[in-house]
Amino acid sequence: MSFELFVPGRLCLLGEHSDWAGGFRTSNPEIPLGATIVVGTGTEGLHAVCQPHPDSLILYSTSDTGEKIGPYECKMELSELLKAAKAGGFFSYACGVAYSILLNHDVKGMEIHNDVTTLPIKKGLSSSAATCVLVARAFSTAYDLKLTTRGEMDYAYRGEILTPSKCGRMDQACAYGSKPVILSYDGDMVDVRELIVAEPIHLVVADLNGGKDTVAILKKLQQAYPFPTCETHEGLHHLLGHINQDIIKRAVTAISRGEILKLAELYQEAQSAFDTFAGAACPEQLTAPLLHSTLEHPGLKEYIFAGKGVGSQGDGTVQFLCKNEAAQAKVLQIVKKEINLTCFKITIPVSDSLKNEDEDEGEVEDEEKKCAIA
Numbered sequence: 001m002s003f004e005l006f007v008p009g010r011l012c013l014l015g016e017h018s019d020w021a022g023g024f025r026t027s028n029p030e031i032p033l034g035a036t037i038v039v040g041t042g043t044e045g046l047h048a049v050c051q052p053h054p055d056s057l058i059l060y061s062t063s064d065t066g067e068k069i070g071p072y073e074c075k076m077e078l079s080e081l082l083k084a085a086k087a088g089g090f091f092s093y094a095c096g097v098a099y100s101i102l103l104n105h106d107v108k109g110m111e112i113h114n115d116v117t118t119l120p121i122k123k124g125l126s127s128s129a130a131t132c133v134l135v136a137r138a139f140s141t142a143y144d145l146k147l148t149t150r151g152e153m154d155y156a157y158r159g160e161i162l163t164p165s166k167c168g169r170m171d172q173a174c175a176y177g178s179k180p181v182i183l184s185y186d187g188d189m190v191d192v193r194e195l196i197v198a199e200p201i202h203l204v205v206a207d208l209n210g211g212k213d214t215v216a217i218l219k220k221l222q223q224a225y226p227f228p229t230c231e232t233h234e235g236l237h238h239l240l241g242h243i244n245q246d247i248i249k250r251a252v253t254a255i256s257r258g259e260i261l262k263l264a265e266l267y268q269e270a271q272s273a274f275d276t277f278a279g280a281a282c283p284e285q286l287t288a289p290l291l292h293s294t295l296e297h298p299g300l301k302e303y304i305f306a307g308k309g310v311g312s313q314g315d316g317t318v319q320f321l322c323k324n325e326a327a328q329a330k331v332l333q334i335v336k337k338e339i340n341l342t343c344f345k346i347t348i349p350v351s352d353s354l355k356n357e358d359e360d361e362g363e364v365e366d367e368e369k370k371c372a373i374a
Contacts, residue, residue, distance in 0.1 A: 001051065003141055007134045008045035009119040010126045010174040011205060011319065011346060013037040014244075014251050014270050016311060017221060017278070019168030021240040022185030028226035032241035034185035035248040037195065037255075038173040041205070042346050045174075046130050047116040050138040053109030057081070057098045059091050060113045064121050076109040078102055085162040093128050097135040097159030107143045110135070120207045120317065120342065122214070129171030132156035137175075149175050150192065165215070180348050182252060197351045199258030202328040203319055206335050206343035210290040210315025217312045220282035232280050239277035247273075264305030264321050271295075271308040278313070290315040294341075299334045303327035 015036030022034025055076055061069040072091045074084050078099060085096035094112070101107060112135065121127045136155040140147035147155065153172040160167055169190045173181055180195040224233035247270050254262035279286045288309065295307045295318065303323055310317035320335075322328040328345055335343045 002049050003051070005048050005050055005134060005137055005141070006045055007130045007137065008040040008042060008174055008177060009130050010038050010171060011041055011203070012170060012311060013039065013180075013319075014266065015170075015248055016274075016309075016313060017168070018240045018244045019170035019183070019185045020218070020222065021168075021225060021237075023168055023187060024226040025185075026187040031226065031237065032245055034168070034240065035245055036170045036173075036183050036185075037180065037248060037251060038170060038176075038183060039180040039346065039348055040174055040176060040178045041119060041344075042178055044119045044344050045117075046114050046119060046127070046134050048112050048114045048134055048138070050110060050112045050142065052142045053111045056109045056111075057095065058109070058111040059094055060115070061090070062114055062117050064117045064119060074098075076102060076107075082162065085159070086164075088164040092163040093131050093160055093165070094135045095159075096162035097132045097155055098139070099162060100155050100158040101136065101139045101145075105139070105143065105145055107139055107145075110138055110142060112138055122316070126171040126174050126311070128165065129156060129160060129167070130174050132159050133172060133175045135159070153190075153192075167218075180255075182248070195252065195351075196256040196354070197258075197348055198256055198354060199260060200325070200350060201255070201260065201263070201348040202322040202325055203346040203348070204322060204328060204331045204335060204343055205310065205317060205319050205346060206294070206339075206341040207317055208290045208294060208315050209341060210288075212285060212288075212312070212314030212316040214312045214314075214316075217282055217285045217314060220285070221278060224281060235277040236281050239273055243273050243277075244270075260321070261305060267306035267308045267321055274309070274313060285314045288313065288315050291318055294318050294339065297334075297339060299338055300331060303330045303334070 018034035025031045057074045057076055059070050059072045074080055074095055081095045081099035085092050085099055119127050133152055133156045136152040153175040156172040157169050182193045182195050184191045224236040228234045228237050247266050251266045291309050304320045305323055307318055307320040310319050320331055322331050335341050
């Protein structure tokens with residue numbers, strides 16, 4: 001029997017690259033913990049129809065431009081799946097996850113038709129991680145594996161690192177959907193906590209239509225780890241370590257208090273530090289002229305508090321922190337019509353726990369009014 005699944009991408013608000021940096025603590029405990037603030041991309045993601053298959057992994061994909069890719073078929077055998085994952089290529093991520101699932105569970109095959117993709121591909125929004133989570137969730141659903149969200153995230157990560165990709169653990173946070181989360185990274189350990197949001201956060205995310213090479217960025221930055229060998233490497237350790245920890249700590253406080261202006265200041269501080277230290281380590285990819293010219297576009301200044309790069313950064317994707325909902329709509333219009341970029345909005349709502357408190361307070365006030373009238 002077939003079933004439908006949807007997995008969004010993920011947007012890293014702050015802390016990019018600190019996930020894999022924190023992973024190097026297994027080799028160098030002096031490296032500070034990594035930390036990121038991440039949220040799902042809402043309705044932008046991968047839609048798929050899935051069903052069990054007797055003996056193979058069969059994949060059909062659709063790009064964000066509507067291009068049909070596949071079918072691709074790989075036998076559900078450990079040796080074949082591992083070979084396909086390590087070979088790289090478009091479907092290698094799915095094969096890596098299927099291998100990891102098969103290694104630990106008594107499952108057969110899977111047929112996945114990714115018929116609609118609304119998430120920009122290779123733009124720092126974790127389309128590959130969304131694919132990995134989608135595959136893990138498909139197997140869990142079809143074979144009643146009862147994987148938790150953390151379990152899906154773990155299998156997605158295991159699958160992705162079998163490919164030539166050198167990603168960190170942050171990307172698989174798309175498994176948490178639209179909930180904003182704080183992740184901390186200590187070697188192979190990941191701690192995930194839901195973020196308390198006191199005021200809505202209005203974001204616009206835009207594809208810069210530029211060229212960036214995530215593999216090249218990661219290769220260059222990871223040369224500084226686990227042990228720095230020059231001043232540039234030491235600067236990168238400082239950026240992804242103590243600077244990032246301090247920014248994340250203050251951002252969590254600002255978001256939990258509804259201090260959006262303070263969050264905007266931290267966006268600017270984080271981007272400036274990234275340009276200084278990461279830019280020095282990989283100037284050919286991280287000078288990012290398109291990113292910075294878009295951030296400085298005069299038509300946007302009236303409507304945004306701040307903006308910064310996304311994911312591995314470079315000229316891939318930009319995020320704008322808008323002043324309010326009306327400003328968010330205006331930014332969408334300007335980005336589409338004046339700057340000619342594809343974009344979408346993400347609104348992070350007030351946490352349910354705080355909404356419930358407001359509702360309870362409202363009920364108390366109503367009761368007090370009734371008593372006063374009586």
